[in-house]
Amino acid sequence: MQQADTQKWAQMPLTRLNAVRTIIVLLIAIGYASTMSPLDDQYEVLRHLGYDPSWFGLQILFCLSGYLAVRSLTRHGSSIRYLMSRILRNGPLLAAFTLATVTVIYPIFCRTDAPLAEEVVKLTRYFFLTVLCIDPGARLPGLLDDAKYMCLIQGAIWTFRWGALAHISMALGWRLGILKSKHILLILAVLGTVFYGVAGYFAAKNGFEAVFPAFAGLRLTYAFLAGAALYGWQDKLPSTATGKSAVLMMLLSLALVQYFVLPWTPGIEITGTLLWTYLAIVIIQTPMRVTAWMNNWPNIVLGLYLANWPTSQLLILMYPELHGWPLIGCCIAITTLIAIATHAAISGHINRWAATALRREVAI
Numbered sequence: 001m002q003q004a005d006t007q008k009w010a011q012m013p014l015t016r017l018n019a020v021r022t023i024i025v026l027l028i029a030i031g032y033a034s035t036m037s038p039l040d041d042q043y044e045v046l047r048h049l050g051y052d053p054s055w056f057g058l059q060i061l062f063c064l065s066g067y068l069a070v071r072s073l074t075r076h077g078s079s080i081r082y083l084m085s086r087i088l089r090n091g092p093l094l095a096a097f098t099l100a101t102v103t104v105i106y107p108i109f110c111r112t113d114a115p116l117a118e119e120v121v122k123l124t125r126y127f128f129l130t131v132l133c134i135d136p137g138a139r140l141p142g143l144l145d146d147a148k149y150m151c152l153i154q155g156a157i158w159t160f161r162w163g164a165l166a167h168i169s170m171a172l173g174w175r176l177g178i179l180k181s182k183h184i185l186l187i188l189a190v191l192g193t194v195f196y197g198v199a200g201y202f203a204a205k206n207g208f209e210a211v212f213p214a215f216a217g218l219r220l221t222y223a224f225l226a227g228a229a230l231y232g233w234q235d236k237l238p239s240t241a242t243g244k245s246a247v248l249m250m251l252l253s254l255a256l257v258q259y260f261v262l263p264w265t266p267g268i269e270i271t272g273t274l275l276w277t278y279l280a281i282v283i284i285q286t287p288m289r290v291t292a293w294m295n296n297w298p299n300i301v302l303g304l305y306l307a308n309w310p311t312s313q314l315l316i317l318m319y320p321e322l323h324g325w326p327l328i329g330c331c332i333a334i335t336t337l338i339a340i341a342t343h344a345a346i347s348g349h350i351n352r353w354a355a356t357a358l359r360r361e362v363a364i
Helices: 003-011 017-036 053-076 079-109 116-131 155-175 182-206 214-232 241-260 267-285 289-294 301-318 324-363
Strands: none
Touching: 017 053, 017 267, 017 301, 017 324, 053 079, 053 155, 053 214, 053 267, 079 116, 079 155, 079 301, 079 324, 155 214, 155 301, 182 214, 182 267, 214 267, 241 267, 301 324
């Protein structure tokens, strides 16, 4: 990578990052809530190009995560600091929500006749498997056993396992000097995307997607690598509004042609993900009057992501007839309030402390 360019981009303030990620997570939450009730359709609202917004949203988040991972490592060059910053920003809030699940939600809504000692062992095991990202989003028998999504009170956080593996791999690769090369990043991104495309095609055609749980991880892995490569090759991307618009139109046209004209392939999903990710990066990087309202939002992204699934499940449990847009509206309103409260009480303080500590270490 060109050192001067990458350092310039690494120091650029990302004043619209929180807004963009918040909107993405809200779209994921809307998609999830729209299908959780047994009275709702199997497809999420805002479905386009044949895919639910939650699938696009998750891949966009992982693309941005890979992009920001290389940016963070470029800024301070330390794999240890990089991993510590991720743990400090995500770990406490994940632990708080999981603790609330096992100490508040489970005792109130559980249906079990098991002895107390057995329940304590089960909940303790669930807590550590979730917080350590060994098995996040696992089933919790005795809670929501009759729910459409089968006990998944924290169902959205299954992605944390793949996120942890991606960040550890990135830190290790940077430490070894392998992932400092933008050419290596591009090769890995291309190979990962092609592998997912081919595997996804044959898996879908033969009904293997549900058989292999790791297949979902491939979707997120290629996205993370694609985002990392995008950061590495920023010097080759358009810098003018005309050039950026041309790239967006090219990706949009490619996605539409694949969807409406050509036979189905995972290329539709891949192109759609790249389209929305590049649009997100353009919004984040390009100061515009039309996006001024997105400046300096609080970082409530993780709180939204952690709260939206339990909120929807509990609303359906307490109000079985609630579905559709009333359910979506209630879920989004309550989730946003929870996210703001947890940001003020926990994550806001931790994020400020982590940012201050990192700046101090970089200065030293």
